[in-house]
Amino acid sequence: MVGLVAVLLALPSVIGALPASDAGTPAADLRRAVLASADVPFAGYAQSAGGLDLPVGDQLTSAADLLSDRTTMRAWYRGPADWRVDVVAPTGETGVHADPGGTWTWTWERAVATRTAPSPLALPTAPDLLPSALGRRLLSEATDAELSRIGADRLAGRDALGVRLRPADTASSVSRVDVWVDDASGVPLRVQVFGADDGQAALDTGFLEFEPTTPPAEVTAFDPPPEAELREGQDAQLLQSATRAAADGHRVRLPAALAGLDRRTIEGAPRSVGLYGRGVTLLAVSPLPGRAADGLRDALVRAPGVVVDHLGVRISAGPLGLMLVDGEDGPVLLTGTVDLDALATAATDLVPAW
Amino acid sequence: MIAVELRKLFRRPRTWVTIGLLNGLPVLVAVLLALTDLAPRPGEGPVFLSAVLTNGTLYPLAALAIVLPLFLPIAVSVVAGEAVAGEAQAGTLRYLLARPAGRTRLLIAKLVAVIAFVLVTVVVVAAVGYLTGQLLFDVSPIGGTALSGTTLTSQEIAGRTLLAIGYVTVSMLGVAAFALFFSTLTDSPLGATLGALAVLIASSLLFTLDAASAFAPYLPTRYWLAFVDLFRDPVLWRDVVRGVALQGVYVVVLVGAAWANFTTKDVTS
Numbered sequence: 001m002v003g004l005v006a007v008l009l010a011l012p013s014v015i016g017a018l019p020a021s022d023a024g025t026p027a028a029d030l031r032r033a034v035l036a037s038a039d040v041p042f043a044g045y046a047q048s049a050g051g052l053d054l055p056v057g058d059q060l061t062s063a064a065d066l067l068s069d070r071t072t073m074r075a076w077y078r079g080p081a082d083w084r085v086d087v088v089a090p091t092g093e094t095g096v097h098a099d100p101g102g103t104w105t106w107t108w109e110r111a112v113a114t115r116t117a118p119s120p121l122a123l124p125t126a127p128d129l130l131p132s133a134l135g136r137r138l139l140s141e142a143t144d145a146e147l148s149r150i151g152a153d154r155l156a157g158r159d160a161l162g163v164r165l166r167p168a169d170t171a172s173s174v175s176r177v178d179v180w181v182d183d184a185s186g187v188p189l190r191v192q193v194f195g196a197d198d199g200q201a202a203l204d205t206g207f208l209e210f211e212p213t214t215p216p217a218e219v220t221a222f223d224p225p226p227e228a229e230l231r232e233g234q235d236a237q238l239l240q241s242a243t244r245a246a247a248d249g250h251r252v253r254l255p256a257a258l259a260g261l262d263r264r265t266i267e268g269a270p271r272s273v274g275l276y277g278r279g280v281t282l283l284a285v286s287p288l289p290g291r292a293a294d295g296l297r298d299a300l301v302r303a304p305g306v307v308v309d310h311l312g313v314r315i316s317a318g319p320l321g322l323m324l325v326d327g328e329d330g331p332v333l334l335t336g337t338v339d340l341d342a343l344a345t346a347a348t349d350l351v352p353a354w
Numbered sequence: 355m356i357a358v359e360l361r362k363l364f365r366r367p368r369t370w371v372t373i374g375l376l377n378g379l380p381v382l383v384a385v386l387l388a389l390t391d392l393a394p395r396p397g398e399g400p401v402f403l404s405a406v407l408t409n410g411t412l413y414p415l416a417a418l419a420i421v422l423p424l425f426l427p428i429a430v431s432v433v434a435g436e437a438v439a440g441e442a443q444a445g446t447l448r449y450l451l452a453r454p455a456g457r458t459r460l461l462i463a464k465l466v467a468v469i470a471f472v473l474v475t476v477v478v479v480a481a482v483g484y485l486t487g488q489l490l491f492d493v494s495p496i497g498g499t500a501l502s503g504t505t506l507t508s509q510e511i512a513g514r515t516l517l518a519i520g521y522v523t524v525s526m527l528g529v530a531a532f533a534l535f536f537s538t539l540t541d542s543p544l545g546a547t548l549g550a551l552a553v554l555i556a557s558s559l560l561f562t563l564d565a566a567s568a569f570a571p572y573l574p575t576r577y578w579l580a581f582v583d584l585f586r587d588p589v590l591w592r593d594v595v596r597g598v599a600l601q602g603v604y605v606v607v608l609v610g611a612a613w614a615n616f617t618t619k620d621v622t623s
Contacts, residue, residue, distance in 0.1 A: 088586065111405075111499070
């Protein structure tokens with residue numbers, strides 16, 4: 001009897017330890033396979049675990065929760081504009097259904113269905129944490145010199161080939177990103193993002209089940225149920241704040257480069273918001289109305305590890321950095337995957353009087 | 355012998371008092387909700403409870419969710435913990451064993467009686483929940499909404515509710531197996547009951563710890579709430595299947611251990 005129990009308990013470990021087949025594909029080819037996998041349909045079950053405890057008050061609650069909690073997702077993917085990702089919780093469910101016109105977000109606990117048009121710049125949501133989406137995004141701007149192979153593994157019952165990205169930018173707070181790619185389809189099955197502390201992943205998301213099959217169209221489609229409250233999606237609260245601040249005459253002088261990171265343009269993004277950097281090293285700059293900044297500052301100054309000096313208030317949570325500075329026309333928020341030194345340099349670049 | 359044990363169990367007033375008390379809390383909650391119209395905030399409180407104000411059809415599930423974490427396991431532990439130890443404490447065990455039926459058949463009879471109690475209890479909770487929901491809340495004539503936002507017909511809700519009743523029953527069999535095993539170790543039914551509850555409390559506590567995540571899939575309470583997954587669309591079978599398999603392993607191992615212990619122990623009381 002004891003032997004039977006021991007065998008049953010050991011089975012998962014034994015199966016997990018079965019050697020994976022490594023096809024010996026070069027890292028650059030793997031990246032190309034990942035980028036080409038956007039049209040590969042699949043169905044899967046994934047979990048992400050984040051250790052980024054961001055003290056952000058009410059401004060970024062949903063994004064902060066996403067990056068600090070364990071999130072369980074079911075996904076059905078028919079194509080870039082036809083997919084569905086459900087966040088399943090013990091007491092409810094939030095599903096995002098994408099179609100060519102935008103997304104429906106259904107929240108069962110509130111019986112609310114929200115229609116949102118595509119946005120060029122948005123805070124992270126659960127579908128962004130799906131390994132397939134996150135892996136593609138993180139590898140999209142990587143250069144071949146930043147990539148290397150890290151062997152193979154068995155994930156979700158499939159052979160997965162590992163590729164490691166070490167960003168070349170010195171300002172980057174991301175030390176490395178490990179992406180495990182399905183050998184057969186090129187879809188990323190697991191993504192691990194490491195901060196300066198190389199030991200434990202700051203963000204780890206992976207498929208526990210993965211089937212490269214085309215899900216039925218009725219599974220990804222969504223019709224709001226009769227009792228649902230219908231809402232129009234709005235930009236994230238923070239982007240609204242930025243737009244409001246700009247409307248109030250609070251503009252930030254956005255230079256061509258910050259902390260050595262070049263400015264990039266994003267079609268359709270609010271003009272008051274600047275985005276700098278490349279690949280996994282990004283820095284966003286946005287004006288904030290005074291009230292929103294006060295709440296954020298209160299949350300930041302109480303957090304352990306915060307740096308408060310004449311430049312402003314800054315803090316890092318794993319690879320994510322956050323800084324609030326007092327600009328010439330009002331408070332300015334700097335956030336991204338850059339280290340504290342880079343944030344300080346960016347603040348100095350932004351307010352030359354310092 | 356099985357019929358004798360079933361008659362004994364269900365003719366005992368204490369059994370029905372236990373089942374009655376178990377239904378008290380869901381009925382009280384329903385009355386309070388109906389009187390005040392104040393459902394728990396979304397995402398808080400027992401699952402399905404915030405939805406019953408608009409659709410009473412879901413109240414059997416809310417009732418099960420209310421009693422599942424604590425009251426139902428206590429009731430099952432009390433009855434299963436008493437199965438053998440209660441006879442020993444009352445001094446009737448050796449007389450039972452004096453019959454030619456044998457220890458194995460007695461243990462099987464006790465096990466069947468405990469399983470019957472679990473099933474009857476869960477069905478009664480769901481049935482009282484159904485009546486309460488129909489009487490106190492609005493009932494949607496077209497059925498209801500799955501967690502995923504799709505519409506379920508009344509027949510689909512009824513079918514999935516039956517599956518949930520079956521799943522909760524299976525989940526409680528693991529509790530019963532623990533209590534029955536402890537019941538063969540001691541002459542104190544209270545000790546057997548508390549032993550089973552201690553295992554469940556420890557399991558619930560460990561489940562909340564990230565540090566214990568390596569063996570979380572093997573904790574007896576790990577998949578208890580997976581009956582909620584029956585109301586997603588498509589049904590999420592992953593945890594339901596794992597929950598049934600896990601309880602199956604616990605039942606086989608613990609009942610086997612109970613049998614090995616009971617058939618070899620010296621019975622003096």
